[in-house]
Amino acid sequence: MFDVGFAELFLLSLIGLLVLGPERLPRVARTIGGFVRKARASWTSLRRTIEMELAEADISEPIKKAKQEFKQIGKDLTDIPGFATESVQSIKPDPSSEAATDQETDPSSEAATDQETDAKTDSGNSKDDNA
Numbered sequence: 001m002f003d004v005g006f007a008e009l010f011l012l013s014l015i016g017l018l019v020l021g022p023e024r025l026p027r028v029a030r031t032i033g034g035f036v037r038k039a040r041a042s043w044t045s046l047r048r049t050i051e052m053e054l055a056e057a058d059i060s061e062p063i064k065k066a067k068q069e070f071k072q073i074g075k076d077l078t079d080i081p082g083f084a085t086e087s088v089q090s091i092k093p094d095p096s097s098e099a100a101t102d103q104e105t106d107p108s109s110e111a112a113t114d115q116e117t118d119a120k121t122d123s124g125n126s127k128d129d130n131a
Helices: 006-079 083-091 095-104 107-130
Strands: none
Touching: none
């Protein structure tokens, strides 16, 4: 970035030693190092924030387009005559299928089936006892 080599750093430290003296030079160097550290951290934070915002903008754009397309499709479907009534009728259950479902879940039929299963199991166990 600045292309500072060893010779330049040595020259700067020698000038700093002559100007500030041996007592104040370490304290000033720590202070300058702290400022440089804070500046780098701020720059890194700013760069990450900008990158995240750009990434978010890249992600949100296709989502916005898809949302607009879905809204347009919904409008197109509602414009079709008879679409809404056909879809509502297809959602309503058939009354004959409800009756068949009620018979399948009748508790009395389940109890009879359980009794038949128990009877078969008991007769199977008695055969094992006789052997």
